[in-house]
Amino acid sequence: MAEVTAEARIEAPTGKVWERLTDFGSYGEWNATHTNFPDGGPETLAAGSTFTENMKLMGFPAEVLWTIEELEDGRVLAIRGKGPMGVIVGTRYSLAEDGGATKVRIDGEFTGAAVSLMAGKLKDSATAALTESLRKLSGLVA
Template identity: 85%
Template sequence: MAEVSAEARIEAPAGKVWACLTDFPSYGEWNATHTSFPSGGPESLETGATFTENMKLMGFPAEVLWTVEELETDRALAIRGKGPMGVTVATRYSLAADGDATTVRIDGEFTGAAVSLMAGKLKDSATAALTESLRKLAGLVA
């Protein structure tokens, strides 16, 4: 298993950050691993909703079938997906209001036999992607 996380303080209220975070048509503007939604984002954002995302990590393209596991408007979004080679991916976005700003944390987890072969490189690449994603998200909402 490989676990990664990144956190940033974004100078915008949680509602504004949440709106950008859950605006799937603009996902590619801030999410560093996202390449496309072949069928669009989830039709409605609710627990149990599914959607497919094409992404790229460590230079490798992957298609992930995501399921929304947790949803708390303006506070948390957790998704878990099945990727290629039996890899399971989990991502959790947490938002905490901090005055007129918001602390945003992204936690990710990769599990599966293929992960153990490249866990170190995967952690480095995924952490860099999360950090870049938060930087871009801050730029969009600030």
């Protein structure tokens, strides 16, 4: 398993950050690993909804079938997906108000046999991508 985390304080209200975070039509503007949603983003933002995303990590393209596992409107979006080579990917976005700004934390995990072969590089690449994503997200909402 490889686990990654990135955090940032974004100078924007939580509602504005959440709105951008869940606007799947503009995902590519801030999410550093996203390439496209071949069938569009999730039709309904609700636990149990599924959607497919094409991504790129460590220079490799991957298609992930995501399921929304947890949704707390304005605060938490957790998704888990199945990627290539039996890799399971989990991503959890959590937002907290911080005096007119928003603390955003992204937790990610990768599990599966293929992960053990490249865990170190995967952690470094995913951490860099999450940090870049938060930087871009901040620029869009601040």
